[in-house]
Amino acid sequence: MRQMKISVVEGDGVGKEVISAALEVLDALTLDIEKVPVEIGYGKWKRTGRAMTEDDFDIFRSCDCILFGAITTPPDPEYKSVLVRIRKEFDLYANIRPIKGIMNSQDIDFTIVRENTEGMYSGIEEVLPDAVHSTRVITRNGSERIAEYACSLATGKRLTIVHKANILKSCWLFREVCIDVANRNKVRWEEMLVDSAAHRIVLNPERFEVVVMTNLFGDILSDMSAALIGGLGVCASANIGADYALFEPVHGSAPDIAGRGVANPIAAILSLAMMLKWYGMTGESDAVKDAVYEVVSRGITTPDIGGRCSTAEVADAISQVVGIDVPSS
Numbered sequence: 001m002r003q004m005k006i007s008v009v010e011g012d013g014v015g016k017e018v019i020s021a022a023l024e025v026l027d028a029l030t031l032d033i034e035k036v037p038v039e040i041g042y043g044k045w046k047r048t049g050r051a052m053t054e055d056d057f058d059i060f061r062s063c064d065c066i067l068f069g070a071i072t073t074p075p076d077p078e079y080k081s082v083l084v085r086i087r088k089e090f091d092l093y094a095n096i097r098p099i100k101g102i103m104n105s106q107d108i109d110f111t112i113v114r115e116n117t118e119g120m121y122s123g124i125e126e127v128l129p130d131a132v133h134s135t136r137v138i139t140r141n142g143s144e145r146i147a148e149y150a151c152s153l154a155t156g157k158r159l160t161i162v163h164k165a166n167i168l169k170s171c172w173l174f175r176e177v178c179i180d181v182a183n184r185n186k187v188r189w190e191e192m193l194v195d196s197a198a199h200r201i202v203l204n205p206e207r208f209e210v211v212v213m214t215n216l217f218g219d220i221l222s223d224m225s226a227a228l229i230g231g232l233g234v235c236a237s238a239n240i241g242a243d244y245a246l247f248e249p250v251h252g253s254a255p256d257i258a259g260r261g262v263a264n265p266i267a268a269i270l271s272l273a274m275m276l277k278w279y280g281m282t283g284e285s286d287a288v289k290d291a292v293y294e295v296v297s298r299g300i301t302t303p304d305i306g307g308r309c310s311t312a313e314v315a316d317a318i319s320q321v322v323g324i325d326v327p328s329s
């Protein structure tokens with residue numbers, strides 16, 4: 001396997017703390033990976049007037065993928081979200097969010113597959129004096145590729161197709177395409193209206209396995225699902241395209257706790273595990289995940305999930321376990 005090269009974006013706020021924790025764990029694996037730090041985000045914008053430059057993009061293009069912390073998006077119309085631009089530029093169409101219980105909720109283990117490029121976030125909006133029209137775009141191609149991705153994760157599992165096709169014609173197309181793709185891939189499927197899905201995920205999360213949905217529904221249901229397993233501090237995500245990917249904790253820059261050394265590094269460390277798996281390093285990815293579960297089971301956790309440890313203490317403990325169990329590739 002050729003040497004992997006990753007861009008490392010710490011970003012703003014707790015992004016710096018959790019990415020430094022994830023890099024400590026990566027170092028414990030002693031892999032031959034080149035890491036290229038890239039500064040983008042609100043801090044850079046305040047300092048230089050630009051949140052991200054073309055040179056930053058050139059670095060991203062020269063790497064296999066991005067390991068991303070978090071960026072503050074201020075309520076300033078002049079500021080353009082860098083993450084949205086990266087997702088667009090690399091066409092990262094699949095947002096994958098595993099929802100796996102790590103504390104008292106071990107029965108919960110499902111994956112949310114969210115379409116990441118269209119739907120309510122297509123960016124087509126018309127602002128009139130007394131009304132605003134936001135256009136929801138659902139295409140056959142967009143639905144087809146997200147359905148294919150969901151089916152690739154659902155082999156031997158049940159795929160839940162979430163929609164609101166009884167009301168929205170755009171959802172009717174999404175539903176139809178997902179069903180076709182599931183049948184073609186011989187994946188067992190069911191369908192569920194989004195309101196009913198929200199209710200049933202809260203009531204009975206352990207019945208779900210792989211859940212596919214459009215952009216806005218996925219945004220809402222994944223944060224809701226995160227609350228079932230300990231909150232944003234433990235939820236990892238991947239933004240996947242045909243030949244590029246970005247891995248990031250689901251949480252933002254958490255300015256309320258930034259700089260205090262208490263941010264939970266688990267979401268960032270599990271995002272690192274997703275990155276290793278995406279690149280084909282399955283053994284190393286499993287070693288990182290197992291180390292996280294082991295350390296949590298010993299009660300070494302940050303305050304957001306009931307512990308008393310610092311970010312650094314949790315990262316040190318996970319790195320130590322990884323260092324002992326490092327698989328030989």
Ligand code: ATP
Binds near residue numbers: 018073265304
């Ligand atoms: P942003 O503007 O960057 O989105 P935010 O505070 O609006 O920041 P989040 O960063 O997602 O949104 O934080 C939401 C809540 O979750 C905050 O109370 C924050 O302290 C908490 N939180 C987020 N990440 C972590 C973490 N890694 N560990 C502990 N708590 C966290």
